[in-house]
Amino acid sequence: MQITESRPPKYTVPAGLNTYVHTRVITGQQGKKQRRQLTRSERASARLRTKQTLQNLALEIGANELAGKVDRCHSKISVVTCGKHIEQVIPDYTCGFRLCPDCGRRRASRLLREYLPAVVAFPSLSNTQAVHLVLTQAQRRETLSEAVKRITKNFKTLRRRTFWKEHFKGGLFSVEFTIGKGGLYHAHLHILAFRRRFFDVQILKDIWFEITGDSSNLRLDRINGDDIVSGLREVLKYAVKPASIGDFKADHLIDFIAMKGQRMFGAFGEFQRFARTYEPAENDVSLMSVSEHKIGSACSHCGEALFDLRIQGKDLPEFIKRLESSAVIRT
Numbered sequence: 553m554q555i556t557e558s559r560p561p562k563y564t565v566p567a568g569l570n571t572y573v574h575t576r577v578i579t580g581q582q583g584k585k586q587r588r589q590l591t592r593s594e595r596a597s598a599r600l601r602t603k604q605t606l607q608n609l610a611l612e613i614g615a616n617e618l619a620g621k622v623d624r625c626h627s628k629i630s631v632v633t634c635g636k637h638i639e640q641v642i643p644d645y646t647c648g649f650r651l652c653p654d655c656g657r658r659r660a661s662r663l664l665r666e667y668l669p670a671v672v673a674f675p676s677l678s679n680t681q682a683v684h685l686v687l688t689q690a691q692r693r694e695t696l697s698e699a700v701k702r703i704t705k706n707f708k709t710l711r712r713r714t715f716w717k718e719h720f721k722g723g724l725f726s727v728e729f730t731i732g733k734g735g736l737y738h739a740h741l742h743i744l745a746f747r748r749r750f751f752d753v754q755i756l757k758d759i760w761f762e763i764t765g766d767s768s769n770l771r772l773d774r775i776n777g778d779d780i781v782s783g784l785r786e787v788l789k790y791a792v793k794p795a796s797i798g799d800f801k802a803d804h805l806i807d808f809i810a811m812k813g814q815r816m817f818g819a820f821g822e823f824q825r826f827a828r829t830y831e832p833a834e835n836d837v838s839l840m841s842v843s844e845h846k847i848g849s850a851c852s853h854c855g856e857a858l859f860d861l862r863i864q865g866k867d868l869p870e871f872i873k874r875l876e877s878s879a880v881i882r883t
């Protein structure tokens with residue numbers, strides 16, 4: 553394995569090498585807020601486009617079976633609606649492919665239901681503070697599998713350090729990767745971690761540089777109690793949508809398929825043990841906001857009776873658009 557760029561000086565962002573990290577991970581947060589939020593119908597259209605791109609790429613590399621599965625996924629759906637709001641979309645078939653945006657959404661809501669109660673309960677029970685930690689590494693000429701292995705292995709090393717154990721009680725992580733100029737992979741870890749006590753972030757940067765040998769770029773943001781749900785969503789976002797398909801070339805899809813089975817998401821430390829056994833009280837409010845809705849019950853937005861409508865997946869954006877123009881719909 554060859555390092556394609558010279559080692560960056562400590563604690564500075566060298567031109568070129570980590571521009572992505574700087575613009576997106578370090579300063580990107582402010583920029584993100586200024587961007588207009590897409591409407592629900594626009595997001596549904598974007599998912600259809602992404603699936604078309606995926607299918608084209610799959611055909612290009614001869615993965616005809618995969619292309620067929622993605623094509624069938626969510627092609628026929630039942631929409632559970634009150635006529636003004638959509639409570640649920642039930643597909644006849646799901647492809648389960650990790651890059652499929654429709655399957656990604658389903659996976660996100662499943663993971664949210666699985667982890668939300670524990671994530672909400674853990675800070676006060678363990679006397680910790682939730683933080684969002686982003687760890688990065690410099691690009692190398694390596695396969696995607698190697699890039700992901702390298703960052704997850706380094707994170708494992710970090711978790712064994714005394715400093716880490718003294719300051720964190722576990723959490724959840726997901727791997728995000730993007731494709732930089734020149735086709736190299738940028739891998740990052742998004743971590744929802746539970747911090748025992750405050751520390752100077754420079755110490756963590758020093759340790760991370762020592763472990764990775766090429767990166768001291770990391771970001772640590774405190775998550776306020778009320779924002780814990782969005783903090784969890786943020787980490788899950790990358791667990792279910794690891795890359796922008798728009799940047800994919802055929803080789804990237806081949807690389808991604810080669811990663812089959814490699815972990816891109818997981819829980820660790822004391823939080824992992826807690827989440828495994830924690831059972832929320834039945835009236836836990838955090839659960840109710842993400843519970844499954846049933847046909848025949850009342851719409852959670854307006855109380856009207858829900859019914860299901862059979863439509864083609866490709867017509868979903870238009871269907872949502874009609875709802876959007878007739879009423880304010882909530883996402």
Ligand SMILES: [Zn+2]
Pocket residue numbers: 622625626646647648649652653654655656
């Ligand atoms: Zn799918």
Ligand SMILES: [Zn+2]
Pocket residue numbers: 634635636637851852853854855856
């Ligand atoms: Zn309604």
